Amino acid sequence: MSTTVSDPAGEGATHPRVQWRLRWESQLTLADHTELSDFFRNTYGPTGAFNTKSFEGARSWAGARPELRAIAYDDRGVAAHIGALRRFIKVGKTDLLVAELGLYGVRPDLEGLGISHSIRVMYPALRELDVPFGFGSVRPELQKHITRLLGRQGLGNILIGVRVKSTHPDVYLNLPPTRVDEDVLVLVLPIARPMGEWPNGTMIDRNGPEL
Numbered sequence: 001m002s003t004t005v006s007d008p009a010g011e012g013a014t015h016p017r018v019q020w021r022l023r024w025e026s027q028l029t030l031a032d033h034t035e036l037s038d039f040f041r042n043t044y045g046p047t048g049a050f051n052t053k054s055f056e057g058a059r060s061w062a063g064a065r066p067e068l069r070a071i072a073y074d075d076r077g078v079a080a081h082i083g084a085l086r087r088f089i090k091v092g093k094t095d096l097l098v099a100e101l102g103l104y105g106v107r108p109d110l111e112g113l114g115i116s117h118s119i120r121v122m123y124p125a126l127r128e129l130d131v132p133f134g135f136g137s138v139r140p141e142l143q144k145h146i147t148r149l150l151g152r153q154g155l156g157n158i159l160i161g162v163r164v165k166s167t168h169p170d171v172y173l174n175l176p177p178t179r180v181d182e183d184v185l186v187l188v189l190p191i192a193r194p195m196g197e198w199p200n201g202t203m204i205d206r207n208g209p210e211l
Contacts, residue, residue, distance in 0.1 A: 018072040018079045020121045025067050028060075036060035036071070039078040043105040054169075063169040063209035066103060068129070070122045080106045082122050085211050086131060092201020098135035099126050101187070102211030123155055126191050133198065134189030137164050137181065137210070157195055159186040162202055169209040 023032075037055045040062075044051040054062040066083030073079060083103035088095050101122070126134050134156070164181045171177065188198055 018074045020070055020072050022121075022125050023069050023071060025065060025069070028069075030058060033060040034058040035078055036081065039081065039107065040103070040105060043107060046108065061103065061211075063166075064100075064102075064211045066211060068125065069103075070125065076107075076109075078107065079110055083211055084122065084126065084129070084134075086129060087206070087208060089135065089207060090205040091199040092203065094199035094201065096133070096199060097131055098133045099129050099131040099191070100206075100211045101134055101136040101189075104136075120155065123189070126189065129191075131191055132193040133191055134187075135204075136187040137184040138187055140183060140185055156187050156189045159188060162186045162204060164204045164206065166206045166210045167208055 028036075037058050037060045040055040040060065041052045044055070061083070064085055064087075066085050068084045070082050070084075071078060072081070081103060082101060082105075084099045084101055086097065086099050088097055089100075090096070123134075162184075164184055164186065165178055166181070167178050168175060186204065188195065190198075
């Protein structure tokens, strides 16, 4: 899949028009990874230098590596990005196939211009992946943003009070191999199954590193 999709915001949008491209990971060139690495360092840099360390060199992922990316381009290069990875997680005692969403970012000069709304281009791609749900975890500070982006359109649901267990992307001799996030918000997107079929459980085990 290497598909170019017009910005779904259409005429009258408050942000510059961009072109979204859906790219499988194996389709990315070294130049693509280098450009994305620069994008993530510039995007995540304001949140702290530690958050940019994963993107040194030409590395364009932080933990788990995505299999599908939605990348927005404008005349300055990469404008926005979100990645997806199919995986089995455990919700309570139930194994569940999901498409995890992560590596979300908007170029700093475009923040506040509404470009994040066009990231909904990923939603039709998730249908093509034939997964029952999309899944992600976000910081509590992003609750209003995510609600505005997906919740008001009925595309996603935010679960509060759910812990998420993940492995570290590397082995550290001074840390346990797993960590549990107590204060994250869980985002669930009903894709092929309704929200009522999401399993009960207050603990989600990724069985791997965060995307």
